[in-house]
Amino acid sequence: MRTTCLGLLSLLPLQAPARAIDRLGAEETISDLLPSRFPSGPSDELAARHWAILPQFGFGPDTSILAGIKLAERDLLDSGTSLDLDATYALNQQQAFEFSVASPRLLDGRLLLLLRARYYSDPQRDFFGLGNDSVDGPVSTHEIGSAEGGLSIGWRPFERLSLNFEVGIRKVHIGRGDPDDSIPLPNTTPQKFPDLPGVGGGVVNPIALSLVWNSRDDVMRPTRGWRILLKALHTDKSLASDYEFTRLLFDGGYLRAFNSERQIVGLRVNGEWIEAPTNQLPFWEMSELGGADTLRGFFPHRFVGKGRVLINLELRSRLVEFDFFHLWHVRLDGVAFADMGRVYLTGSEIDEEFHLDSEIFDRLTADFQFSYGPGLRIALSEALVARIDLGFSKEETGQVFLAFGHTF
Numbered sequence: 001m002r003t004t005c006l007g008l009l010s011l012l013p014l015q016a017p018a019r020a021i022d023r024l025g026a027e028e029t030i031s032d033l034l035p036s037r038f039p040s041g042p043s044d045e046l047a048a049r050h051w052a053i054l055p056q057f058g059f060g061p062d063t064s065i066l067a068g069i070k071l072a073e074r075d076l077l078d079s080g081t082s083l084d085l086d087a088t089y090a091l092n093q094q095q096a097f098e099f100s101v102a103s104p105r106l107l108d109g110r111l112l113l114l115l116r117a118r119y120y121s122d123p124q125r126d127f128f129g130l131g132n133d134s135v136d137g138p139v140s141t142h143e144i145g146s147a148e149g150g151l152s153i154g155w156r157p158f159e160r161l162s163l164n165f166e167v168g169i170r171k172v173h174i175g176r177g178d179p180d181d182s183i184p185l186p187n188t189t190p191q192k193f194p195d196l197p198g199v200g201g202g203v204v205n206p207i208a209l210s211l212v213w214n215s216r217d218d219v220m221r222p223t224r225g226w227r228i229l230l231k232a233l234h235t236d237k238s239l240a241s242d243y244e245f246t247r248l249l250f251d252g253g254y255l256r257a258f259n260s261e262r263q264i265v266g267l268r269v270n271g272e273w274i275e276a277p278t279n280q281l282p283f284w285e286m287s288e289l290g291g292a293d294t295l296r297g298f299f300p301h302r303f304v305g306k307g308r309v310l311i312n313l314e315l316r317s318r319l320v321e322f323d324f325f326h327l328w329h330v331r332l333d334g335v336a337f338a339d340m341g342r343v344y345l346t347g348s349e350i351d352e353e354f355h356l357d358s359e360i361f362d363r364l365t366a367d368f369q370f371s372y373g374p375g376l377r378i379a380l381s382e383a384l385v386a387r388i389d390l391g392f393s394k395e396e397t398g399q400v401f402l403a404f405g406h407t408f
Contacts, residue, residue, distance in 0.1 A: 044329065046323055046326070046328065046329045046381065047329035047381055047382070048381065048382055049327075049328055049329070049380075049381035049382065049383060050073065050074035050075040050381065050382045050383055051071075051072065051073045051074070051383050052070070052071070052072045052328065052380045052381070052383035052384050053069065053070070053071050053072075054069070054070045054071075054380075054386075055067070055068070055069055055070075056068040056069060056070060056088055056402075058402075063090035063091070063092050063094050064090060064091035064092045065090065065091050066088055066089065066090040066091070066094070067088065067089065068086070068087050068088030068089060068096075069085070069086075069087055070085070070086050070384070070404065071083070071084070071085040071086075072084050072085075072383050072384040072404075073383075074382060074383060076101075079103070079105075080103065080104065080105035081101065081102065081103040082100075082101065082102045082103075082104075083100075083101050084098070084099070084100045084101075084102075085098070085099055086098040086099075086404070092123070092124075093121070093122075093123050094121065094122045094123070095119075095120070095121050096118075096119065096120045096121075097117075097118070097119045097120075098116075098117075098118050098119075099116065099117045099118075100114065100115065100116040100117075101114075101115050101116075102114040102115075104154075109156065109159075110155060110156050110157075111153070111154070111155060111156070112152070112153070112154030112155075112156065112162060112164070113151075113152070113153060113154075114150075114151070114152040114154075115149075115150075115151055115152075116149065116150050116152075117148070117149040118146070118147070118148050118149070119145075119146070119147045119148075120144075120145070120146045121143075121144065121145040121146070122143065122144050122145075122177075123143045123177045124141050124142075124143070124177050125141060125142055125143070125144045125177070125301070126138035126140075126141055126299065126301070127139060127140045127141060127142060127189045127193075127283075127301075128299075128301070128302055128303070128304070129304070130283070130286075130304050130305060130345060131303075131304070131305055131343065131345045132303055132305065132342045132343050132344070132367060132369070133303075139192070140187055140188060140189040140191075140192045140193065141177060141187060141188060141189065142174055142175065142176065142177050142188055142189035142190060142199075143173070143174065143175035143176060143177025144172065144173070144174055144175075144177075144284065145172070145173040145175075146170065146171070146172045146173075146284075147170070147171050148168060148169060148170035148171070149168065149169055150166055150167060150168030150169070151166070151167055151168070152164055152165070152166040153165050153166075154212075160213055160214055160215050161211070161212070161213050162211070162212045162214075163209075163210075163211055164208075164209070164210045164211070164212065165207075165208070165209060166206075166207065166208040166209075166210065166233075167205075167206075167207050167208075168205065168206055168207075168208075169203070169204075169205050170203065170204050170205075170206075171201075171202075171203045172198070172201045172202060172203075172204075172282070172284055173201045174189070174190065174198070174199055174200060174201045174284070175190070176188040176190055176191065196283055197243075197279045197280065197281055197282050197283060198243070198281075198282020198283045198284050198285070199283070202242035202243060202282060203240070203241060203242050204235050204241045204242065204243055204282070204285065205235055205239045205240050205241045206233045206234060206235040206239070206241070207233070207234060207235070207239065208231060208232065208233035208234070209231070209232050210229060210230065210231035210232075211228075211229070211230045211231075212227075212228070212229050213226060213227070213228040214226070214227045214228075215227075216255065219382070220331070220379045220381075220382055220385055221331060221333070221377075221379055221385075222255055222264075222406070223255060223257035223261045223264050224255050224256055224257050224264075225254075225255060226252070226253070226254050227251075227252070227253045227254075227408065228251070228252045228253075229249065229250070229251040229252070230249070230250055231247075231248070231249040231250075231251075232246065232247070232248055232249075233246065233247040233249070234246045234247075243276070243280050243281065243282055243285070244276060244277055244280040245274055245275065245276035245280055245281045245285065246274065246275045246276070247272065247273075247274045247285075248272065248273050248274075248275075249270075249271075249272045250269075250270065250271045250272070251268070251269075251270045251271075251408075252268065252269050252270075253266060253267065253268040253269075253312075253408035254266065254267050254268075261318075262317060262318045263315065263316065263317045263318075264314075264315070264316040264317075264333075265313075265314070265315055265316075266312075266313070266314045266315075266316065266408065267311070267312070267313055268310075268311065268312040268313075268407070268408035269310070269311055270294075270308070270309070270310040270311075270312075270341075271307075271308065271309050271310070272287045272307055272308050273287075273306065273307040273344075273347075274286065274287060274306050274307060275306075276306075281306065283304060286304045286305060286306060287304070287305050287306065287307055287308040287343055288300075288301050288302075288303065288304055288308070288343070289302060289303040289308055289310060289341050289342070289343055289369065290302030290303055291401070292387075292389065292401035292402075292403040293403070293407060294310055294312075294339065294341065295310070295339045295340075295341055295369055295371045295391075295393070296337065296339055296371050296373060296389045296391030296399060296401060297339065297370075297371025297372065297373060297391035297392045297393030297395075297396055297399055298369065298371060298391070298393050298395060298396060298399065299395075299396065299399065302395075303342065303343045303369065304343060305343030305344050305345050306343075306344060306345055306346070307343065307344040307347075308341060308342065308343045308344065309341055309342060309344075310339070310340075310341035311339070311340050311341060312337065312338075312339050312407060312408060313337065313338045313339075314335055314336070314337045314375075314407065314408075315335065315336045315337075316333045316334070316335050316377065317333060317334045317335075318331070318332075318333055319332040319333060319334050320332050324380075328380040328381040328383065329380075329381050330378060330379070330380060331378075331379040332376065332377070332378055332379075333376070333377040333379075334374070334375070334376060334377075335374065335375035335376065335377060335387075335389070336372075336373075336374055336375075337372065337373060337374075337375055337389065337391075337407075338370070338371070338372045339370065339371045339372070339391075340368050340369065340370050340371075341368065341369060342367055342368045342369055369393065370393065370394075371391045371392060371393040372391070372392055372393075373389060373390045373391040373392050373398075374389075374390055375387060375388060375389035375390065376388045376389075377406070384404055384405075385404065385405055385406060386402065386403075386404055387401075387402070387403055387404070387405070387406065387407065388400070388401065388402050389401045389403075389407075
């Protein structure tokens with residue numbers, strides 16, 4: 001079991017590995033702004049509480065002792081504005097800070113605004129190389145520091161549809177960091193891969209257009225409906241960026257409930273492709289698989305490429321609900337999940353893999369990566385959802401993740 005840990009809700013005796021802040025974009029946050037209110041609206045005052053403050057605590061060989069705080073406010077001053085804060089610090093100097101404020105109800109619900117800022121630093125980030133490889137452990141390690149911010153403006157022509165424009169800035173520092181003795185010398189990424197695009201860090205200032213369709217019936221425990229995202233992001237030298245690339249992204253998820261909404265089955269399909277001139281796509285902006293939001297049985301940042309295909313399947317089942325003292329109404333759902341996906345370095349890989357002939361099934365099962373496991377979803381009134389997943393794969397006997405918000 002890989003036991004790198006980060007984050008622990010104080011009321012839960014469980015560890016979770018580090019979450020990383022990697023690529024600029026707010027597709028998940030923008031998607032969650034629709035619907036902007038809770039359609040059914042809990043009538044009980046405790047169940048309808050819209051704020052939560054939770055301490056986080058964890059321990060792991062990479063982080064040592066780690067502590068932090070999570071704050072969520074979903075209706076600031078009765079204005080419908082959401083405020084979110086997440087901050088952690090580890091004795092081994094890993095630190096993360098996320099802040100966002102969003103208002104989805106301006107101009108009679110037509111205008112959406114989202115402002116976000118993120119900072120992350122890690123003196124020892126594992127690098128597994130590029131492509132859908134099968135290396136036995138990381139090939140190098142490096143220090144990474146990332147500071148970013150962005151503003152998103154959305155217009156809602158219909159209740160369930162949002163058209164969005166986003167601008168952002170991200171500055172990344174890559175250094176030699178603190179080498180891992182288990183990785184042979186030269187063991188830092190700048191030493192071993194001096195010609196890797198982005199190994200010297202840099203600045204990207206992207207602009208993006210996106211379309212979001214969300215027909216979900218709830219935010220805390222959605223039981224049915226679609227959530228579809230189409231997004232195009234671009235940056236180049238004319239935007240004062242050090243690099244030039246265009247990212248195209250599709251993310252679609254569907255939920256359906258049965259047995260009086262006690263069980264929910266969900267399917268997500270995600271695809272991404274990045275087009276860039278030679279040496280103009282930094283490795284820290286490439287498509288990734290592995291970690292809490294993609295292949296949950298693999299280490300974070302495990303697979304890196306110019307594109308990816310990802311499929312997530314979940315079965316969620318209501319377990320119990322109760323009042324936690326006089327703070328929140330808690331709802332627990334058990335989850336069984338299965339993930340599959342892979343990354344690509346060239347467009348020809350995609351053409352060859354999905355070419356329809358008698359060998360397509362063999363190619364898919366040979367090249368795709370698979371993970372599976374159980375999980376738990378904890379909804380605190382109408383404030384936030386915490387999720388805990390235990391993932392297994394051919395490389396890891398167990399990866400434990402704590403994150404906030406639904407996977408899809």
